[in-house]
Amino acid sequence: MQPMPSALETPRLRLRPRDGRDAEWNLALLAEHPLGRAxxxxEDERERLDAQRAMFDELGFGLYAIELASTGEAVGYCGLVVGRASASQPEIAYELLRGHVGHGYATEAAAAVAxxxxxAAFPALWATVATWNAPSFGVLAKLGFGGTRRAGLDGGNVYVWLHRRAPRRRHRVSPA
Structure with a gap:
């Protein structure tokens, strides 16, 4: 597998690896989390995100900050993590600040990352979604992910594992 690009763009979004400069908005995101993440x-968050960026460089993948192309405002993150999966078939992860939910940004960013x-030759991607998170199921369905199994994890929350294989590459045959 090849490293993921250092930047991705869509018509409305720019994605770049997260780092310490994202600490302030990321703390706001953590404060909004329904499970009340501590x-x-x-400064601790800057250090954590800088370490996350170093892991991006080491592994060749990680989390991107999602910025609006029109303003540069950060609206969340999206990328690949080992999470409950593996480095060869990582999980796609994304989260948006509440004020930016419902505009299609998660779908757009996740499609670009996938x-x-x-x-980059990843053969498959995984996602784990808590059963209460209906919007994420919608995003993943639009991207072609399918459910595989349920498992109780993280303090009794029930998660669904979803999976998507890489599309088959079609080889073009040149006319003789």
């Missing part, structure tokens, strides 16, 4: 100080992952 967050540290701004396309780049398959272009």
């Amino acid at each position: 967050a540290g100080s701004l 396309d780049a992952a398959f272009d």
Whole structure:
């Protein structure tokens, strides 16, 4: 597998690897999380995100900050993580600040990440979604992910594993 690109673009979004400069908005995102994720100080978050960026460089994939192309405003993140999967078949992960949910940004960003992952020769991608997270099931269905099994994880929350294989590459035959 090849490394993921250092930047991705769609008509409305720019994606770049997350790092310490994303700490402030990421703390706001953590504060909005329905499961009440604990967050540290701004400096701790900068250090955590800088370490995350170093892992992106080491593994060749990781999380991208999602920015609006028109303004540069960060609206969330999307990318690949080992998570509950593996480095050879990672999980796609995404999360948006509440004020930016419902505009199709998660679908647009996740489609760009999935396309780049398959272009980088990942054979498959996984996703795990808590059963309460209906919007994520919609995003993943639009991208061709299908459910495979349910498992109770993380404090009793029930998660569904979804999977998508890389599209088959069609070889063009030149006319003789």
